[in-house]
Amino acid sequence: MELFFDLAFVFALTRVSQRFADLGNEAGWALVTGLGRTLLLFLALWLVWSHTTWITSRYEPERSMIQVIVVGTMFASLVMAVALPRAMEERALPFAVAYLVVMVIRPLVIAAALRGHPRRRVALRLAPWAAATAPLWLVGALGPDELRLPLWAAALAVDYLGWTLGWPLPWLGAATVGGWRIAGEHLAERHQQMFLIALGESIWVIGIIFSGVGYSAGRAAAFTVAFITSVLLWRIYFYRAGLLLTQALERSRSPGRLGAASQRTHAVLVLSVLVTAVSYELVIGQPYGEARPTWLLFVVGGPALFLVARLRLEYEIFGRVSRSQMIGLVVLLLAVAGLVRWPPMVGLSAAAGVLALVALLEALRSRHRPLEESASPIGREKPGNHGSEA
Known part of the structure; x- marks a missing residue:
């Protein structure tokens, strides 16, 4: 299922690469802004792919509902990839809408489908954070072209910040990624x-x-x-x-x-x-x-x-x-x-x-040395109390 899902990203990565290649003859400020726009679009795609990877690492991927969610995400990712070459121009709206469907609607579907699951509340945390940045994505898509990059950059920064902090909410607290149980x-x-x-x-x-x-x-x-x-x-x-x-x-x-x-x-x-x-x-x-x-x-x-x-x-x-x-x-x-x-x-x-x-x-x-084994310093200490969401 996930290798099938990745087929959409095979195409998406070619679109990112082509946007970079189109900058080969640019110079000065045009080159800087072009690199910034392409990097932003790549990071949006990467966030969609990464969230999907964490979902299938934390929940049971053999569940029919999880498979439906993965296929739906694949379609949205394909829409983003198709729009990507002109996502900063006339195709901004389909790119933004497809992104928001994944970031806002998908967590709500997961929370509803996994009713009673011990880790469903992570999805309930993600949805409000994503909804808070939705106006920036939509205004950036519908507004003047010169505002698109700063508005989308601000929205994407908040989306990544929420992930880093564990999407804290007043009534649920945070679910830091460091405490998650994963495969x-x-x-x-x-x-x-x-x-x-x-x-x-x-x-x-x-x-x-x-x-x-x-x-x-x-x-x-x-x-x-x-x-x-x-x-x-x-x-x-x-x-x-x-x-x-x-x-x-x-x-x-x-x-x-x-x-x-x-x-x-x-x-x-x-x-x-x-x-x-x-x-x-x-x-x-x-x-x-x-x-x-x-x-x-x-x-x-x-x-x-x-x-x-x-x-x-x-x-x-x-x-x-x-x-x-x-x-x-x-x-x-x-x-x-x-x-x-x-x-x-x-x-x-x-x-x-x-x-x-x-x-x-x-x-x-x-050469002539025994193969090394991993000795990662990250997570070497005992994990603290991360709540029931772990």
Whole structure:
């Protein structure tokens, strides 16, 4: 059911990536606002996906009503994805309405369907918080275009804040995520699956772009380097922290806290893959074209953002920071100044080279050593009293 649900997000992520790619020729304030708008739309989609993942990790997914809710969310997510390319323009209303249906109506349906369930009150907390931001979403969709970004940004900030605080209400209190009982293995698999979906989107971009342009040796080389980059992202993610996420959640005394931290980290990981995929589209089309400094936001920025998130994941699983990943991040940042005047292909190759160095150092570090087990510092202490909602 959930893999079927993810099909809507396969399409949605391609729309996010395309919005980023459309910014390749922008500069100055237009580039900044364009990045801000696309990031906002991505975060709205991520919140919908994350809430659904937590629902299926906390409630019994084999229940018919839960399956109906997942399918309904899939349809709303598909509407958001269809509207996304012009969601900041003439398709703002369907995007906002689909989002509000998930955030406001769905919790009420869950609360009604799970009458008597010990954890149904979380849904009752979420609905009022989401309803409070609904006017901002609707006014932003129906009002002047220049107000849309600030109104939606404020609404989304409140939605994320409510989640962080546990949607506190005067008569119910808060239900902090850190105290929730969850299926740790299920949540870990969902995060891993979404990362793989993002990688799949990058492979799709590589194939679509290369098959749609005239053949040349330069484009074939860019195609090859782009593929190698995606393989390296996969390798660095899963080796070895990504593989141990399930183990870390199962061993944690507060799996809700670790799961919430992992959710935030995977949001950045998925975003970094989408940004990196934009560099594939730009470079395969013009591998030895004119040097464009703004392209480095994608060519170098994507892998750098990935390493930042991967460093955080390393800490969440092992309680340490990877030296090889830190070295790779520093090298990437230092290389930016030198890559400004070189053709895009040089930047893509340099980023792939740094990722290959990180992967090699990781392999050498673990050579002839026993495989490590997770030792997450998050949730190591005994969980406090989080109320009956846990």
